[in-house]
Amino acid sequence: MFNWFKKSELKKEITFDYSSIAVDMHSHVLPGIDDGAQTPEDSIELVKRMMDVGIKKIIATPHIMADYYRNTAETINAALAVLKAELETQKINIVIEAAAEHYFDETFETRINEGKLMTMGDNYVLFEFSFISKPPNAVQIIQKLKELGYKPILAHPERYPYMDNDQFRNLRDWGLSLQLNTISLTGYYGKDVKKLAEKLIDDQLVDFISSDMHHLRHADALKEALKMPYLEKVLFDYPLKNILLK
Numbered sequence: 217m218f219n220w221f222k223k224s225e226l227k228k229e230i231t232f233d234y235s236s237i238a239v240d241m242h243s244h245v246l247p248g249i250d251d252g253a254q255t256p257e258d259s260i261e262l263v264k265r266m267m268d269v270g271i272k273k274i275i276a277t278p279h280i281m282a283d284y285y286r287n288t289a290e291t292i293n294a295a296l297a298v299l300k301a302e303l304e305t306q307k308i309n310i311v312i313e314a315a316a317e318h319y320f321d322e323t324f325e326t327r328i329n330e331g332k333l334m335t336m337g338d339n340y341v342l343f344e345f346s347f348i349s350k351p352p353n354a355v356q357i358i359q360k361l362k363e364l365g366y367k368p369i370l371a372h373p374e375r376y377p378y379m380d381n382d383q384f385r386n387l388r389d390w391g392l393s394l395q396l397n398t399i400s401l402t403g404y405y406g407k408d409v410k411k412l413a414e415k416l417i418d419d420q421l422v423d424f425i426s427s428d429m430h431h432l433r434h435a436d437a438l439k440e441a442l443k444m445p446y447l448e449k450v451l452f453d454y455p456l457k458n459i460l461l462k
């Protein structure tokens with residue numbers, strides 16, 4: 217009896233990893249160009265931690281923001297080249313590409329018009345809203361992206377307290393995909409965000425999951441998330457699209 221108990225306790229330990237999704241498509245592991253990794257050494261640590269939990273390919277997505285991080289294809293590709301060289305030097309074998317996390321500010325539409333978006337896979341574009349208020353023209357911009365042949369993905373829907381699942385359902389009907397931050401399920405961003413993340417999963421509104429990795433605390437949370445029942449649910453009972461980016 218005692219042994220049986222011990223076994224059932226062990227099941228709460230980590231028994232699977234992220235190899236089933238294979239691709240992490242939202243992270244800040246490129247060195248020195250946003251609030252993520254600052255040096256190539258930081259980047260290598262984060263990449264190793266992702267590999268430890270089964271990630272086979274990383275699509276790094278540095279911030280592009282008018283106010284704080286004025287990244288361009290040039291700054292992003294340069295940082296990617298630095299990291300790739302370091303990975304090669306250290307003989308670390310992982311596929312790594314770069315796109316961006318575009319901030320939905322007043323420059324986003326201009327970037328769209330000028331064809332300056334950093335895409336991943338088959339023309340997917342990752343962007344984020346403000347944490348404070350909903351952009352008034354979200355539907356219009358999503359429509360525009362679709363018309364131009366892009367596939368828009370909204371980052372971490374669970375982190376916008378002014379949104380609800382009806383509004384997300386509506387935006388998804390316009391062709392938007394939603395990317396949950398895996399670590400939201402651990403309570404990393406607080407109880408409320410955790411609840412919203414679980415509700416998105418319950419309501420079948422999640423298309424991608426990813427780490428949004430900036431630093432080692434996120435790496436710890438990414439591993440911890442593997443113990444969460446909701447993660448098991450989203451990994452195994454869900455048609456996640458991460459694998460389309462392989």
Ligand SMILES: [Fe+2]
Nearest residue numbers: 242243317428
């Ligand atoms: Fe991010």
